[in-house]
Amino acid sequence: MTLTIRERGRDMQPQDRSGDGRERVMAAHRPTMGWTAIATAGAVLLAAASARGDPLPQLDFLPWKSRREPPRKVTVPVPPLARGVRLPRVQGAAGRPLVVIDAGHGGGDPGAVNPGAGLREKDVTLKIARAIRDALLDSGRVRVALTRDDDRFIILRERFGIARRLKADLFISVHCDSVGTGTPTGATAYTLSDVASDREAARLAARENRADVIAGVTLDRDPDVSSILIDLTQRETMNASAGFARLLGREARPLIPTKSNFHRTASLMVLKAPDMPSILFETGYISTAADAAFLDSDEGREKIAESVRRAVDVFFARRMAER
Secondary structure, three states: OEOOOEEOOEEOOOOOEOOOOOEOOOEOOOOOOOHHHHHHHHHHHHHHHHHHOOOOOEOOOOOOOOOOOOOOOOOOOOOOOOOOOOOOOOEOOOOOOEEEEEEOOEOOEOOOEEOOOOEEHHHHHHHHHHHHHHHHHHHOOOEEEEOOOOOOOOOHHHHHHHHHHOOOOEEEEEEEEOOOOOOOOOEEEEEEOOOOOOHHHHHHHHHHHOHHHHHOOOHHHOHHHHOOOOOHHHHHHHHHHHHHHHHHHHHHOOOOOEEEEEEEEEOOHHHOOOOOOEEEEEEEEOOOHHHHHHHOOHHHHHHHHHHHHHHHHHHHHHHHHHO
């Protein structure tokens, strides 16, 4: 068996050549030189070439191929880029203002949980969102769409993104509050601000803004969202959001338990649409037995929906009068 060690067409060993310029070939016989010795010699040659900065030799004598194969091309058809989540169905008479209701959490994100009552925020908020939708449609004054009508996870950006793509006139994100200790009760409404109105508002913002972490999404690094700043261009939208929150508090107090300071502000990611009035409606404390029972009852959902319907009617009546 004759073995030749070549590096781009020249011998690596031995270095001398015959007088006529022909390469000398090192002959090795299987009985006197095993594969282990050959592999060791190959490793020495590779190390020497690497130390000199020379191109690595092609070790044709090894039992496997060391020669570089030409690159191969693999063509795979790529589907067209998906443009976000599918837009939901809009219900109601054409030409009416559009209200988008967002049931918080969903899918792998259960939200706040009350183990004793067997309640998960994602289930409670979906039922409340559906009740609000039905009440608004029965009024005949607005169109309505739900960001989700089943148990699915939607990142925060897509929640208000859906409403913006639909050109919504009002966005309401429905949630349930929760605390580790104590038995607080009552609903609250949050609007966007770069500074939390109080410590509890800051705590809630931190908890709700972490929702995307469950799905492995680092939303704070997304340029489309982090670039939306609270500045003068948003002032009108923020004022409209605050106006609706105050209306909701006025209409809700006769119907459902509410906090004394119903309207609060916080830097909530889901409210960062710069051109659409938006609120986050904490309908009550799922961690408190009395509120949990109210939120999970047909009567409680109907009263919450009625309070939203009344506030929506007044909100759009005022906007039409201002035109």
